[in-house]
Amino acid sequence: MRRLTPYAFLSVPLLFLIVFTYIPVANMFWYSVTDWDGLSPTKEFVGPANYVEIFTRPELFGVLKVSLYYVAGSVVQILLALYFAAVLSFSTWFRNVYKGFIFFPYLINGVAIGMIFLFFFQPGGTLDSALGAVGLGGASQQWLGDPAVVNYSLAGTSVWRYLGLNFVLFLGAIQSIPPHLYEAAELDGAGRWAQFRWIILPGIRPVVGLSFILAVSGSLSVFEIPFIMTGGANESETFVIQTVNMAFKYYKFGLASAMAVVLLVIILIVTWLQRRIAPDEKVTLS
Template identity: 40%
Template sequence: MSLQMKKRVFVSSFLLVPLALYAMFVLYPTFKLFQLSFTDWNGLDGAKWIGLDNYREVVQSREVWVSLRNNLIYFLTGLVGVAFSLFLAVLLTGKLRFAKGFRSIVFAPFILNATAVSFMFGFLYETESGAINVALRALGLGFLEQRWLSDASVVNVSLALIVVWKTVGFYMVILIATLQSIPEDLYEAAVIDGAGKWQSFRFITLPCISDIVKLSVFLVFTGSVQTFEQPFLLTGQGGPGYASMTFALYSVHEAFQFSRYGLASAMAVVLIAIVLVVQLTQHILVREKGDNHEDFK
């Protein structure tokens, strides 16, 4: 065996194990997921082939559309969180005293366990003895009290704010890293040309960080459509009624409470398709921007 062949065999032997694990834990489960999405299976008896019936039910189900609407609330609230993260990133990148300490404080919630954070906010959101309503009464703002987790009109925003509180530090950190990579020469030239802070932010900062902002928006989207812990732990699995039911929670609900694994698999496939479409759209937008830059050059 030649030296070149030995090198190939040596490298291939190292790749064999991770490829086998990838096929076992990713490719095969994905294939089975697609297969089960065309069946009616209760988890015990044999799976019965029913074609596209599960997908028709997903499209026609009122509960599915309610859950997607709730996911949209998470997404829109998450966008507000990204905007706040950008504000903090710009503020803490400047010459502010104790900036590093503030960064650590804001980032700290991101490393906390999601279950612990949910239960902590559960105590804050309690109607009678929760810290939020108690503080509102103490400040003479009792008219602002809410049933944060049992009122269908506010429950999704209440739960989405938990996610924002936990993730705002993460987006702040990646935005700070991007802001610090912008050459200072650009800002110095802008000042010489008479640009103010807003003009510098609009024409220098935003264009330089636009790709990271788009990435943050995509991460917010994927996180919002996969939201599970907060409604599962705090609202009795999507209560009141289906008011806080999310798409991921509803699919788990159908699978493990009603043993409709075929329908749950179809919902998972739909979720994968939604994420792929959004990712493809983002990729096209970013590529078009790069092509435009090349044309400009």
């Protein structure tokens, strides 16, 4: 009976995983080879026709360039999270308050964040008022209406929202490093920068690698922030927004499912390449 206890506890989450993950993914693969409109009770099998259409229509892949803004934002986000985590891992005035401020945005619903920054970036909104207050009113512009700057605005919003997640991951990893290593380094005359370079960074390398993988995959599949704030207008449409529009606006569920499969494959390939280029190395700190 004791041998069956672990399986009994695992049965419920495994059932949810099958019902809400594996079955929908299997259905997605099936829909991707049909010409289903999402309404008809019948699904006409068309084979690889949807995939052929995807790879013969360059505009469907052209929106992937928008993801580059989010990739760049993710790099900035990881660097900032690493900096704050390293600084606040040491004794600092009001560090718990700072931790709360940094992590709090991650707790806010994505729709709420989109609405907040929609007012933040609107003409005459919070950002323009702040620029005018410091004498930079001339820098005001159409932050969400100009194709040249809209993706910078959206990527900046994403950085603000997800900074807290990486910060907590890095802070937890740093705090798991044995304290006596810092003491030994201080006795040897090592400053904060030397401690960060030779103790902290090697000690949290696997977590940093994981954060980069999550950041890149998230950048390729970004959806809610641009969808809420611009709806994909002004050259801010992402691959996921295009996929959703293909399904629910043009009623081409088969083609949309094929696009989702292609995005899944792209993310898997990018993740595999990241693991090959920068594999995790076991670091022993003692």
